[in-house]
Amino acid sequence: MELRKESLKAMGKLGMTEMADFLFGKLKTDPSQEVKVEALQALVAMSAPNLSDAISYAMRDVSEAVRVAGLGLIAQTSLPNDQKVPLLMEILKKRTLAEQQTALLTLGSLPGSKDFKEWTSILEDFKLGKLPEGTWIELEEAVLATGSANLKTQYEALLDQKAGGETWKKYAGALAEGNVERGRNIFFQNQTAQCIRCHAYDDMGGNAGPALDNIGKTLSKQDLLIALVEPSKRLAPGFGTITLTLVAGDKVTGLLLEDKKDSMRVQVGSEVKEIAKKEIASTALGASSMPPMGTLLSKREIRDLVSYLSTLKRSE
Numbered sequence: 001m002e003l004r005k006e007s008l009k010a011m012g013k014l015g016m017t018e019m020a021d022f023l024f025g026k027l028k029t030d031p032s033q034e035v036k037v038e039a040l041q042a043l044v045a046m047s048a049p050n051l052s053d054a055i056s057y058a059m060r061d062v063s064e065a066v067r068v069a070g071l072g073l074i075a076q077t078s079l080p081n082d083q084k085v086p087l088l089m090e091i092l093k094k095r096t097l098a099e100q101q102t103a104l105l106t107l108g109s110l111p112g113s114k115d116f117k118e119w120t121s122i123l124e125d126f127k128l129g130k131l132p133e134g135t136w137i138e139l140e141e142a143v144l145a146t147g148s149a150n151l152k153t154q155y156e157a158l159l160d161q162k163a164g165g166e167t168w169k170k171y172a173g174a175l176a177e178g179n180v181e182r183g184r185n186i187f188f189q190n191q192t193a194q195c196i197r198c199h200a201y202d203d204m205g206g207n208a209g210p211a212l213d214n215i216g217k218t219l220s221k222q223d224l225l226i227a228l229v230e231p232s233k234r235l236a237p238g239f240g241t242i243t244l245t246l247v248a249g250d251k252v253t254g255l256l257l258e259d260k261k262d263s264m265r266v267q268v269g270s271e272v273k274e275i276a277k278k279e280i281a282s283t284a285l286g287a288s289s290m291p292p293m294g295t296l297l298s299k300r301e302i303r304d305l306v307s308y309l310s311t312l313k314r315s316e
């Protein structure tokens with residue numbers, strides 16, 4: 001298959017337009033979706049005369065990967081905007097998440113996109129909860145890509161409204177499926193986020209924070225997201241301080257070891273206290289020493305990280 005893909009790529013590069021019909025045939029009938037995508041890309045590379053037809057065809061293929069590839073190319077076709085935009089809107093309403101994401105990004109990338117009247121209905125759908133959470137990050141990227149300050153303000157106001165004052169909810173789009181491989185690279189290599197400086201993974205990494213090689217088993221995706229973007233909202237057991245105000249009036253401050261159903265275990269100096277919840281009037285968590293990642297990484301990177309972290313399950 002690699003060979004087939006390489007030869008299709010070469011045809012594209014060489015601009016062998018006499019092969020355009022052959023490539024279109026591959027797009028229609030090859031059993032492999034990767035070969036189909038390669039055939040489509042070769043047609044793009046040679047600006048084939050049948051490119052618009054090929055892209056329209058690809059967008060209706062049985063394989064989602066081919067449809068998404070076709071969709072991503074629509075900006076490059078000679079179709080006028082007044083045909084592209086309705087097509088994208090239709091996809092946004094009816095298709096799979098991956099297609100909806102690509103449709104939004106494509107819409108934002110079209111010339112003159114800041115003046116499309118369609119944004120009004122898209123933002124209205126967003127407001128009414130008709131756009132799945134998994135498209136929020138693409139919606140934001142698309143709105144920013146239009147370069148319109150007005151659209152950006154509208155989007156941000158709606159997002160604030162949806163989040164209802166909870167920081168992490170502004171990142172809810174990051175709960176959708178991300179790219180695990182890219183998330184892994186961020187975890188081990190991102191110089192800004194520096195996860196591995198503070199966290200252990202297997203036998204490497206630091207110990208300022210808890211080891212993370214089993215974190216996909218202990219935390220849900222939502223808790224992972226909260227840990228990343230609003231770290232002081234919940235603290236990993238053994239890694240943060242808490243102050244308990246007791247019903248009796250006195251205060252206890254120590255390292256929170258465990259938050260159980262009916263009690264809390266807190267270490268004060270070298271002594272471990274177990275305090276029943278009915279004796280506790282209120283609690284205040286100390287600040288996490290982990291930096292909130294929303295300022296260091298893009299939302300898309302955070303989505304990839306959450307997806308990666310949720311795969312970390314030690315097999316015992």
Ligand code: HEC
Nearest residue numbers: 193194195198208209210227231234235236239288289290
């Ligand atoms: C400066 C040190 C530091 C850096 C850098 C850091 N963390 Fe943390 N992290 C901590 C500390 C300390 C805690 C424990 C307190 C808390 O829960 O916020 C923690 C908690 C967590 C938790 C919750 C663990 C649990 O068991 O509840 C996750 C998940 C996490 N970090 C992931 C990451 C990822 C992913 C990165 C990189 C993007 C990162 N951290 C970067 C210090 C750090």
